Amino acid sequence: xxxxxxxxxxxxxxAALFTIPFFYNMGKxxxxxxxxxxxxxxxxxxxxxxxxxxxxxxxxxxxxxxLNQWREEAVRNGQTVYINxxxxxxxxxLQDTCLKCHATESASNPVVLNNPVNTxxxxxxAINDSPQFCASCHDYSAVKPLCWTCHFEPKExxx
Amino acid sequence: MSINRRQFxxxxxxxxxxxxxxxxxxxxxxxxxxxxxxxxxxxxxDLPAKRWAMVVDMSKFKTEADYNRVIEAxxxxxxxxxxxxxxxxxKWIWEEDYHHAFAGGFNEYLDDHVLHSPFMVLxxxxxxxxxxxxxxxxxxxxxxxxxxxxDFHRCIGCRFCMGACPFGxxxxxxxxxxPFIEEVSTEYPTRTMGVVEKxxxxxxxxxxxxxxxxxxxxxxxxxxxxxxxxxxEVRKIVSTKFTIRRKPELGTQPxxxxxxxxxxxx
Numbered sequence: 001x002x003x004x005x006x007x008x009x010x011x012x013x014x015a016a017l018f019t020i021p022f023f024y025n026m027g028k029x030x031x032x033x034x035x036x037x038x039x040x041x042x043x044x045x046x047x048x049x050x051x052x053x054x055x056x057x058x059x060x061x062x063x064x065x066x067l068n069q070w071r072e073e074a075v076r077n078g079q080t081v082y083i084n085x086x087x088x089x090x091x092x093x094l095q096d097t098c099l100k101c102h103a104t105e106s107a108s109n110p111v112v113l114n115n116p117v118n119t120x121x122x123x124x125x126a127i128n129d130s131p132q133f134c135a136s137c138h139d140y141s142a143v144k145p146l147c148w149t150c151h152f153e154p155k156e157x158x159x
Numbered sequence: 160m161s162i163n164r165r166q167f168x169x170x171x172x173x174x175x176x177x178x179x180x181x182x183x184x185x186x187x188x189x190x191x192x193x194x195x196x197x198x199x200x201x202x203x204x205d206l207p208a209k210r211w212a213m214v215v216d217m218s219k220f221k222t223e224a225d226y227n228r229v230i231e232a233x234x235x236x237x238x239x240x241x242x243x244x245x246x247x248x249x250k251w252i253w254e255e256d257y258h259h260a261f262a263g264g265f266n267e268y269l270d271d272h273v274l275h276s277p278f279m280v281l282x283x284x285x286x287x288x289x290x291x292x293x294x295x296x297x298x299x300x301x302x303x304x305x306x307x308x309x310d311f312h313r314c315i316g317c318r319f320c321m322g323a324c325p326f327g328x329x330x331x332x333x334x335x336x337x338p339f340i341e342e343v344s345t346e347y348p349t350r351t352m353g354v355v356e357k358x359x360x361x362x363x364x365x366x367x368x369x370x371x372x373x374x375x376x377x378x379x380x381x382x383x384x385x386x387x388x389x390x391x392e393v394r395k396i397v398s399t400k401f402t403i404r405r406k407p408e409l410g411t412q413p414x415x416x417x418x419x420x421x422x423x424x425x
Contacts, residue, residue, distance in 0.1 A: 079200055
C-alpha cells in the first residue's frame with residue numbers, strides 16, 4: 001500500500017486522541033446529581049402529603065411529559081385541577097404547586113424574580129436561574145428548559 | 160465478488176424489510192405509558208359561561224384617573240412592560256380616541272363626551288376571530304366560553320395574528336420585557352422576547368371565581384358577564400340599550416360593547 005505506514009500510524013494516533021476522554025474517565029465513579037428532595041417545605045408537610053403529585057419513580061422519568069400535559073390541560077382546555085393516580089387533587093400551577101415544595105431559598109441561588117440584568121439592560125434568558133431543585137439535575141444532564149424566562153418562584157420564596 | 164442486478168435488488172429488498180421490521184419491534188417494546196393520571200377537571204369555583212362579554216359604560220369614564228386606574232390594574236397584574244420607545248409598546252387595555260376606535264362613524268353633531276373623550280379599548284374576543292384563523296401554530300385559540308386566549312408556549316412570533324387583527328389589540332415583544340417591568344407581579348408569568356401578547360379577559364381569574372382585574376377596578380364602568388345568559392347584566396344592557404361595537408362591518412362579532420348613550424344602564 002502506498003505510504004501505508006504513515007497512514008496506519010496516523011490512524012492509530014487519531015484513534016488514541018479520539019478516545020482519550022473515554023479512557024481518562026474509565027473506572028471513575030460518577031457522583032450524579034445531588035437533588036434536594038428534603039426541603040424544609042416538604043418536611044413541614046404531614047407524612048401523608050409528602051409524596052409528590054405522583055410517585056418519585058414516575059416523576060423522575062416522566063415529569064416533563066406530565067408538565068406538558070398540565071400545560072395543555074390548564075392553558076388550552078381550562079382544566080386547572082389534576083387528579084392523580086390515588087385520586088388526590090392538585091391545582092395545576094408550576095409556581096404554586098410544584099415550587100411550593102421544590103423552591104429553595106439559598107443565598108447562592110438567587111430567586112428567579114431577581115431577574116439578572118446584564119450591563120446592556122437586557123436580561124438573558126440563558127442566565128435566568130432556575131430553582132435549585134430543577135437545576136441540580138438539569139445542569140448535570142445539560143438540559144436547559146426555558147420555564148424561568150417567564151415563570152417565577154412562588155411568592156413565599158420571593159423576599 | 161461481482162453481483163448482478165437481480166441479486167443486488169433482492170439483497171437490498173431483504174435488508175430494507177429487515178430494517179423496517181426491526182424498527183417496529185423496537186418501537187413496540189419501547190412504548191411506555193406516560194399518563195399515570197386519573198384525570199383533569201375544572202377548578203371548583205371556575206365561573207362557567209357560554210360567551211363572556213364586556214360592556215364599556217362610557218358615562219363612567221370621566222377623568223383621566225378613571226382610565227389609568229383600569230389600565231394600571233390590568234398591566235400591573237399581568238406584568239405588561241413599559242417600554243420607553245412607543246415602537247416597542249405592549250398594551251392589553253388602553254385609551255383610543257373616537258376617530259380611531261370607531262373609524263367611519265364620524266358625525267360632527269355627536270355628543271361632545273363621545274367625540275372627545277378617549278375610549279377604553281382592549282381585545283374584542285371576537286366570535287369569529289381572524290387572529291385564530293391566521294395563527295399557524297394554534298397558539299391563539301378560542302375557548303368554549305368565547306375567550307380568545309393565547310398559549311404563549313406555542314407562539315413562534317410570526318405576527319400573522321397582528322396583521323389579521325383589525326383592532327390592533329396585539330403587541331409583540333421585540334425585546335426581552337423583564338427589565339422593563341417596574342413592579343413584578345407573581346400572579347401571572349411574564350412573557351419572553353419573540354411572543355405576541357394581548358388581553359385574555361383574565362381567564363386565570365375567572366378560573367378562581369374572580370371578575371377580571373379591570374372590571375374590579377372600574378367602579379362599574381366595565382360590566383362583565385355571560386352574553387348567552389338572558390339574566391346577565393351584560394345581556395340586559397346589550398338587548399335594551401343602544402350599544403356600539405368596533406368595526407362591526409367586518410363581521411368578526413366583537414364581544415366588547417360600548418354604551419355611549421350615557422345615563423344609567425339597565
